[in-house]
Amino acid sequence: MDPRSRTSNGMAVAKQTCRKWARLEKGYPYSYGVNNPIGNIDFMGLAVTTYSCSPSQTANILAAAGKAEAAAKTCIPCEDREDFKKHIRNLLVFCSKHNESLEGESICGEQTGDWDITLTPQGIDESSGCGCLQSTILHEVLHQIGYGHSGAKNAFAMEKKCFKCSGL
Numbered sequence: 001m002d003p004r005s006r007t008s009n010g011m012a013v014a015k016q017t018c019r020k021w022a023r024l025e026k027g028y029p030y031s032y033g034v035n036n037p038i039g040n041i042d043f044m045g046l047a048v049t050t051y052s053c054s055p056s057q058t059a060n061i062l063a064a065a066g067k068a069e070a071a072a073k074t075c076i077p078c079e080d081r082e083d084f085k086k087h088i089r090n091l092l093v094f095c096s097k098h099n100e101s102l103e104g105e106s107i108c109g110e111q112t113g114d115w116d117i118t119l120t121p122q123g124i125d126e127s128s129g130c131g132c133l134q135s136t137i138l139h140e141v142l143h144q145i146g147y148g149h150s151g152a153k154n155a156f157a158m159e160k161k162c163f164k165c166s167g168l
């Protein structure tokens, strides 16, 4: 690994992690982080890793994840903050090429696992009523820590509380 990545800015590191993720498509799904955790760390202390994202998408995602983490420190319930922080700091983001879910619905993003989310082109570029990217990321990470779409732990309600730009 290029030793300059230790001191390079977030953008350079983001490009590198993005490239590294191309390996996923070749069948090494769990090699990230373990082999080279330094490569995943960006300037905000987050270890967000992107997969199949363009460099500009990755830059937007890292910035938005930083905003989501910062907001969550005060806007989500205290008992959920530690868990949220753990998840957002180790987040894996897959950039899909389509705006539809597998079920054919138009979506901004989707929680796809305990540590990973998928973001669609419209979610990342904040079009089609998706609201701001930090709000979409917050929403999907809240799903990872047990939030649903109704009741006391409602990801939509929390998005609205945390971000005026949520579009909700």
Ligand SMILES: [Zn+2]
Residues within 6 Å of the ligand: 139, 143, 148, 149, 155
């Ligand atoms: Zn949702």
